[in-house]
Each structure stands twice: as C-alpha cells, then as structure tokens.
Amino acid sequence: MYVVIMAGGSGTRFWPMSRKDTPKQFLNISGKGPLITETCDRLRPLASDEEMIIVLGDDHVREAKSLLEGRKVHIIAEPMGRNTAPCIGLGAVMAAHLGCDSPIAFMPADHFVANPPGLIESLQAAQSVAKTGAIAILGIVPTRPETGYGYIQWKEEQPAYRVTSFVEKPSLDKARQYVARGDYFWNAGIFVATAQTILKEIEGNLPSLHRGLLRLQKAVGMASFDHVLEEVYAGLESISFDYGVMERTRNPIFVVPCDCGWSDVGSWHSLYELREKERDENDNLTEGECLLIESKKSFVSSRGGRLIACLGLENCLVVDTPDALLVADLRKAQEVRKIIEGLKKSRREDLL
Amino acid sequence: MYVVIMAGGSGTRFWPMSRKDTPKQFLNISGKGPLITETCDRLRPLASDEEMIIVLGDDHVREAKSLLEGRKVHIIAEPMGRNTAPCIGLGAVMAAHLGCDSPIAFMPADHFVANPPGLIESLQAAQSVAKTGAIAILGIVPTRPETGYGYIQWKEEQPAYRVTSFVEKPSLDKARQYVARGDYFWNAGIFVATAQTILKEIEGNLPSLHRGLLRLQKAVGMASFDHVLEEVYAGLESISFDYGVMERTRNPIFVVPCDCGWSDVGSWHSLYELREKERDENDNLTEGECLLIESKKSFVSSRGGRLIACLGLENCLVVDTPDALLVADLRKAQEVRKIIEGLKKSRREDLL
Numbered sequence: 001m002y003v004v005i006m007a008g009g010s011g012t013r014f015w016p017m018s019r020k021d022t023p024k025q026f027l028n029i030s031g032k033g034p035l036i037t038e039t040c041d042r043l044r045p046l047a048s049d050e051e052m053i054i055v056l057g058d059d060h061v062r063e064a065k066s067l068l069e070g071r072k073v074h075i076i077a078e079p080m081g082r083n084t085a086p087c088i089g090l091g092a093v094m095a096a097h098l099g100c101d102s103p104i105a106f107m108p109a110d111h112f113v114a115n116p117p118g119l120i121e122s123l124q125a126a127q128s129v130a131k132t133g134a135i136a137i138l139g140i141v142p143t144r145p146e147t148g149y150g151y152i153q154w155k156e157e158q159p160a161y162r163v164t165s166f167v168e169k170p171s172l173d174k175a176r177q178y179v180a181r182g183d184y185f186w187n188a189g190i191f192v193a194t195a196q197t198i199l200k201e202i203e204g205n206l207p208s209l210h211r212g213l214l215r216l217q218k219a220v221g222m223a224s225f226d227h228v229l230e231e232v233y234a235g236l237e238s239i240s241f242d243y244g245v246m247e248r249t250r251n252p253i254f255v256v257p258c259d260c261g262w263s264d265v266g267s268w269h270s271l272y273e274l275r276e277k278e279r280d281e282n283d284n285l286t287e288g289e290c291l292l293i294e295s296k297k298s299f300v301s302s303r304g305g306r307l308i309a310c311l312g313l314e315n316c317l318v319v320d321t322p323d324a325l326l327v328a329d330l331r332k333a334q335e336v337r338k339i340i341e342g343l344k345k346s347r348r349e350d351l352l
Numbered sequence: 353m354y355v356v357i358m359a360g361g362s363g364t365r366f367w368p369m370s371r372k373d374t375p376k377q378f379l380n381i382s383g384k385g386p387l388i389t390e391t392c393d394r395l396r397p398l399a400s401d402e403e404m405i406i407v408l409g410d411d412h413v414r415e416a417k418s419l420l421e422g423r424k425v426h427i428i429a430e431p432m433g434r435n436t437a438p439c440i441g442l443g444a445v446m447a448a449h450l451g452c453d454s455p456i457a458f459m460p461a462d463h464f465v466a467n468p469p470g471l472i473e474s475l476q477a478a479q480s481v482a483k484t485g486a487i488a489i490l491g492i493v494p495t496r497p498e499t500g501y502g503y504i505q506w507k508e509e510q511p512a513y514r515v516t517s518f519v520e521k522p523s524l525d526k527a528r529q530y531v532a533r534g535d536y537f538w539n540a541g542i543f544v545a546t547a548q549t550i551l552k553e554i555e556g557n558l559p560s561l562h563r564g565l566l567r568l569q570k571a572v573g574m575a576s577f578d579h580v581l582e583e584v585y586a587g588l589e590s591i592s593f594d595y596g597v598m599e600r601t602r603n604p605i606f607v608v609p610c611d612c613g614w615s616d617v618g619s620w621h622s623l624y625e626l627r628e629k630e631r632d633e634n635d636n637l638t639e640g641e642c643l644l645i646e647s648k649k650s651f652v653s654s655r656g657g658r659l660i661a662c663l664g665l666e667n668c669l670v671v672d673t674p675d676a677l678l679v680a681d682l683r684k685a686q687e688v689r690k691i692i693e694g695l696k697k698s699r700r701e702d703l704l
Contacts (some may be wrong), residue, residue: 016661291694294684304658306674307703309368309691312681316668322658325672327679329664332646339661342643351659 004091114261139185356443466613491537
C-alpha cells in the first residue's frame with residue numbers, strides 16, 4: 001500500500017523547541033525519536049519504504065534526508081506551502097507515477113499513535129472501502145469532549161458508516177453532546193483513496209488545482225519537473241483538502257472507526273497529557289536536569305544545558321533551550337502563537 | 353564618624369544570582385550597583401572613606417577590593433564566619449586602633465535604603481545618644497505587619513526612647529498588634545556605640561569573646577596580627593550581637609526612630625516589592641530581554657543571555673543565569689533555601 005505522508009507544517013506551537021528550521025515533525029517531543037520517523041516506522045506493516053512518499057517544504061528536505069538516511073522513502077519538496085489540497089494532489093500524482101493504481105493512505109507526519117496495530121487495522125479496512133472508488137476517512141473514537149479537534153458525524157449505511165457532515169472545532173457544550181450521542185468521530189486527517197478518485201474529486205471541486213495537477217502529471221519524471229512544479233504551485237490557491245474537497249463533494253465518504261490512541265499533539269499541554277505514564281507522583285513531567293520542590297502538575301524541560309530549579313509551581317510549563325526560554329501556564333500552552341506574534345513585533349525573527 | 357560595615361553574609365536567598373563567591377552584598381540586585389558600594393556611598397555625608405571599615409570573609413576580599421578600587425576604605429577579613437558578635441568586636445578594636453574614641457556606627461552591608469538622608473539624620477541623633485556611653489539602636493518605623501523582621505519594643509524615657517524588649521520574627525497576628533500599638537519598631541541591626549561601650553558590654557556578657565578581643569587589641573598593627581586573628585577566631589563561639597549582648601545587657605539601650613525607606617531585601621519577593629516604581633502596568637518587574645504576554649505580578653530576570661518569553665503567568669519568579677534557572681511562586685521566594693538543600697543532596701555544590 002502506498003502512503004503519502006504530509007510533512008509540510010511549519011508548526012510554531014512547540015516554540016521554543018520548534019523553530020522554522022525544525023518544525024514539530026522533526027522534533028523528538030514524544031521522547032521516542034522525531035515524529036516523522038516514528039510515522040514512517042509505524043506504517044511498516046503496511047508499506048515498504050519504497051511505497052512511502054513524504055511531501056514537505058523545500059527548506060526541510062535536508063533535515064528529512066538526514067533523518068531518513070539509508071531508507072528508500074521518496075521525498076518530494078513543495079516549492080511553497082499551499083495547504084493540504086495541492087499536497088494531496090501532488091502525492092496522488094507521484095504515487096500514480098510510481099505505478100500505484102490501488103488505494104493510497106494519506107496522513108500527517110506529526111501525529112502520535114499509542115497503539116500502531118489499531119491504526120494499521122483501520123487503514124486496511126479503509127483500503128477495502130477505497131477500492132470501491134470512494135474516499136474512506138478514519139474516524140477516531142473520541143475519548144473526551146475535546147474542543148481542539150474537528151468532528152465527523154456519521155450514520156450507518158451499507159456497506160459501512162457514511163459521513164453526513166464535518167464539524168470544525170466545536171464549543172465545549174457541543175463537544176460534550178457529540179461524545180454523548182456516539183455518532184461523532186474525531187477527524188484525524190487520515191484517509192484512504194485511489195489516485196484516480198483523488199484527481200476526480202479535485203477535478204469536480206477544485207478545477208484550477210486539477211489543471212495544475214494535469215501539468216504535473218505530464219512533466220513528472222522529466223528534467224523540467226522541478227521548474228513546472230514551481231510554476232504550478234506559484235499559481236495555486238492555498239486551500240485545505242477538508243474544505244476544498246471533503247466538505248464539498250456530493251459523492252459519499254465512508255468513515256472507518258479507529259481506536260489507536262491517537263493525538264495530534266497540538267500543544268505542550270497535549271504532550272503533557274499524552275506522556276502520563278512518565279509523570280512522577282506529583283504529576284510532574286521533566287526532561288533533563290530538573291530539581292522540583294513542592295511543585296505539581298508541571299512540565300519542565302531542560303534541553304538548554306542548564307539545571308532548572310522549581311519551587312512551589314502548579315500547572316507550569318518551563319521549556320529551556322540554548323537561546324530562548326518559555327515559562328507559561330501549562331493550561332494556556334495552546335496560545336504559544338501569541339509569543340510568536342510578540343517575537344515578530346519585537347523583531348526577534350531569529351528566534352522563530 | 354567611623355562606620356563598621358558588616359559584609360560577612362554568604363546569603364543564599366538570591367540564588368541562582370547569588371553564589372558562594374558572590375553573595376548578596378556583592379550583587380547589583382537593586383539595579384543601582386552592588387549593595388556594598390551603595391552602602392558605602394550613602395554614608396559619605398557622615399564618614400570619609402578612611403573612616404569606613406568593612407569586615408568580611410576571607411573569600412570575598414578580592415571581590416570587595418575590586419569593587420572599591422581606588423577608595424581608601426579599610427577592608428578586614430575574618431578568617432571564618434562567627435556571626436555578628438565577634439565581627440562587631442573586631443570592628444570596634446580596629447576603629448579604636450585607627451584612633452577613633454567617639455561613637456561608631458555598625459551596620460550590615462546588604463540592606464536597601466530608599467531615603468539615605470533619613471538614615472544619616474537618625475545616625476547623627478544616635479551619635480549624640482551614644483556619646484553618653486549607651487548603645488543607641490535605630491528603630492525603623494514599621495509600615496506593614498512584616499513577619500520576617502525582628503521588632504524592638506520601646507517606652508518613652510528622658511532623654512530618648514528606651515528599648516524594653518527585642519522580639520524575634522513574630523506571627524502575623526502579633527505583627528499586626530505591634531504595628532497597631534505603635535510602640536514597636538523594626539530592628540534593622542543598625543546601631544551606634546563607642547568602642548569602649550562595645551568592649552565593656554562584651555566583657556560583661558560574652559567574657560570569652562572579650563578575652564579574644566584583648567589579644568587582638570595587643571596584636572593589631574603588628575606583623576603577627578593575621579596569625580593571632582586566626583587563632584582567636586578558631587576558638588570563638590558563633591553568636592549574634594543581638595542575642596549575646598543586646599538581649600542580655602542590663603544597661604539601658606536607647607532607640608532612635610528612623611524613617612528611611614529601609615528594607616533588608618531578604619528575598620526575591622521583597623526585592624520585587626521594593627522596586628515598585630519599576631514595575632509595568634501589569635505589576636511585572638523585568639530585567640534583560642523579556643517578552644511577557646497576559647502575565648501579571650511577576651518578576652522575570654534574564655541575565656543569562658537568553659530571551660525569556662512568558663505566557664499567562666501570575667505571581668511567578670523567573671531568574672535565569674548562564675548555568676542555572678529558577679522558576680518559583682514569587683510568594684514562596686523566601687523558601688529558596690529548599691533549593692539550596694536540594695542541590696546539596698543531588699551533589700550539585702558547583703551551582704551554590
């Protein structure tokens with residue numbers, strides 16, 4: 001099975017550890033190695049290295065090649081970021097060019113999966129559905145009324161669950177209802193479809209992108225490809241596949257339930273939640289040399305070479321790096337973008 | 353007027369900024385220069401450099417000499433710390449040796465005074481009292497029910513206020529009563545007395561120390577002095593002048609009110625309180641390059657060369673240095689000694 005791994009993000013939510021040159025997907029934030037290599041590794045039961053296509057930004061090709069040295073995964077660089085619709089289209093074109101005419105899995109490079117076999121199983125089920133020509137999206141069984149995720153509403157329909165609507169990040173009230181009702185899954189942005197289906201859906205819903213992809217199809221494998229890719233991308237609208245295709249298509253989308261301990265690891269706080277087993281008896285999570293006194297529910301990371309001493313902290317996030325230090329209310333960790341904005345205003349782009 | 357400045361402290365309450373080699377009195381924590389030079393400077397209307405005697409630990413002579421380079425202050429090194437009674441006795445012996453037979457002011461090197469003229473005025477009033485042969489102690493007019501200070505109870509008696517008792521750090525309840533009653537001052541450890549009075553009081557209350565001081569008196573100015581000093585100090589009991597003399601003497605002690613914006617700057621929190629005017633509209637005090645977002649009532653000091661970004665903090669203390677970082681609840685800053693204990697336990701004495 002071919003897999004297209006989308007690694008184009010320039011995530012700033014793990015600042016100061018994540019920077020322009022090393023966005024989240026390249027960080028070892030889970031303690032088990034860079035997320036991008038973890039993503040490749042967990043797919044091995046399903047796909048060989050030669051069947052993996054990583055799509056990422058120009059700036060990160062070197063980093064990815066060094067992380068995946070010696071492995072035969074395909075690495076394709078987008079000349080600029082244009083959100084997921086062009087990325088998925090490009091991945092489909094590449095997979096087809098490599099000889100794939102069966103269903104392809106598409107997924108982000110920077111997510112966490114506690115139970116990889118659960119993911120593999122769902123992807124295989126999705127593969128069967130996708131063979132019929134439909135898009136099969138994974139639906140993560142929700143475990144809490146998370147307001148940071150998108151939801152997928154479904155109804156039962158032969159031969160599977162059919163998506164009835166996509167709901168963007170809901171209010172807490174709504175999220176609670178969704179979880180209680182039981183007919184909502186989380187949208188992990190993981191789906192399976194053939195290249196043909198992808199291109200057909202793009203043709204119907206994003207005709208301008210489709211014209212670009214046809215140009216790429218003609219140029220792929222030729223010396224002029226990089227040049228054509230650059231030209232095509234420059235003219236493309238930046239749009240997500242969810243918004244541009246999933247929510248617009250009139251063709252049925254099927255959802256395959258998936259219970260794999262998934263998280264998008266969207267913030268320091270969600271990472272803290274995720275690494276529950278590594279926390280101490282006071283619910284502190286520490287990395288590097290830390291001395292915590294009368295402190296609880298805190299996440300303290302010392303990767304800057306300094307000892308961090310903490311006294312009387314609660315719900316505190318401390319992330320130290322050689323040139324920048326973040327101290328925050330751990331529960332407000334998803335607002336780290338405000339720091340990014342502040343740094344831009346104070347002309348410290350060098351720290352981004 | 354001669355002044356004996358006691359600079360023997362090895363304060364750890366400003367860790368990680370204060371270390372063994374640079375205790376509080378050598379730090380520029382007030383933003384106006386090292387406390388020890390500030391202490392000398394504010395006494396200039398009263399004493400010339402030649403009339404200032406700084407008593408400190410062996411380890412800190414070099415640091416003090418470099419800070420006071422070009423000034424003719426006397427610097428005397430104690431071979432080891434023995435608390436304030438021996439220090440004050442030694443200061444009195446030295447002042448007498450230098451030809452002083454009038455009242456001498458004794459005071460710590462590491463305090464803060466917002467209004468130096470108020471201090472000078474009180475010291476001059478104390479000088480008049482001390483000429484009668486009594487000890488005159490300054491009584492700081494209390495401005496709040498501080499539980500971290502010692503108190504002096506007094507009653508009116510001609511020609512001045514007479515001390516009736518010394519009270520160590522009281523409970524909050526007691527402190528509130530003291531401030532409400534109006535017959536208590538704070539004890540700043542600043543007093544004025546002649547060398548003769550000091551030696552007589554030590555003779556009556558600490559006879560063993562007195563014998564040591566007599567040996568020093570004989571050796572002062574001779575080549576053997578350092579050797580005798582070391583021998584004498586090695587045999588001395590470690591005891592404070594407050595406990596050993598002030599609280600024991602049956603001779604009257606007079607207290608001179610002093611309203612000089614005094615603080616012993618005993619913790620990061622008291623420093624934060626002190627530098628009220630430097631705080632921003634959200635009551636944050638910052639040093640160095642800091643970016644504070646949605647944060648209030650916090651003290652963030654970046655002297656480690658790193659930018660410190662803060663998000664959603666309240667009552668937080670962040671002190672960064674090149675090799676250690678402290679993050680604490682600002683209101684618990686007086687418990688920094690717990691960090692010191694922790695560092696000793698984890699064999700990181702190099703950070704003390």
